[in-house]
Amino acid sequence: MFAVIKTGGKQYRVAANDLLKIEKVEGQVGDIVEIGHVLAHGEGENVTFGAPFVDGAMVTAEVVEQGKNRTVIAFKKRRRQNSRRKIGHRQLLTTVRIAEILLGGAKPTKKVAAKTEAKAEPAAKTEAKAEAAPKTEAAPKKEAKATETAAPLFKAPKGEPDDLTVIKGIGPVAAGQLNEQGITTFAQIAKLTDKDIAKIDEHMPFSADQITDWREQAKELAKK
Numbered sequence: 001m002f003a004v005i006k007t008g009g010k011q012y013r014v015a016a017n018d019l020l021k022i023e024k025v026e027g028q029v030g031d032i033v034e035i036g037h038v039l040a041h042g043e044g045e046n047v048t049f050g051a052p053f054v055d056g057a058m059v060t061a062e063v064v065e066q067g068k069n070r071t072v073i074a075f076k077k078r079r080r081q082n083s084r085r086k087i088g089h090r091q092l093l094t095t096v097r098i099a100e101i102l103l104g105g106a107k108p109t110k111k112v113a114a115k116t117e118a119k120a121e122p123a124a125k126t127e128a129k130a131e132a133a134p135k136t137e138a139a140p141k142k143e144a145k146a147t148e149t150a151a152p153l154f155k156a157p158k159g160e161p162d163d164l165t166v167i168k169g170i171g172p173v174a175a176g177q178l179n180e181q182g183i184t185t186f187a188q189i190a191k192l193t194d195k196d197i198a199k200i201d202e203h204m205p206f207s208a209d210q211i212t213d214w215r216e217q218a219k220e221l222a223k224k
Helices: 110-132 135-150 172-180 186-190 194-203 208-223
Strands: 002-007 010-015 019-023 032-035 038-043 046-049 058-068 072-078 083-089 092-102
Touching: 010 019, 010 092, 083 208, 186 208, 194 208
Parallel strands: none
Antiparallel strands: 002 010, 002 038, 019 092, 032 058, 038 046, 058 092, 072 083
């Protein structure tokens, strides 16, 4: 049996045990995710089409890996206008293995449920240990973890921040994200090292080529 599913704005023809990469879906490796947008299903020449989706049909898949696609560069140049714009995009992808194609409102099998229960058991044991441990010790650990997660990538310099949207390719949203990570001035972007660029590429939705282009523009702006 096969099915045609829609996820991330794209359509895929899948069958049980197929391995494919789709646009990112939330989930840890080993989790089972449900894809309810089934456009069609069939076996051999018998095919059922939805309008637009098949009622009661669902596809379950196991998350195999969370990763990124290769960087795609969009370069635009206007003749005789001294205008160039270079933007990079790196799509987040999830590799999944198709587990089941379910029809007529059927529920996932016990095998899929067992995986969920197996994950729940260690969590229950952890909660029991946490309750048995002194509360005075648990509280500082939780606070330390929250502080570590919220820490920005860089330390913002003192003084008034620059308007980063002046740099081509940085919009209001991107500027806000950079400010949250402690990047606030042209001079700071101009002094970014290759190691800094790799750190931003790893933790933020910007490609290394994109950040390198911003650095070159910031060098000129920092001189003014």
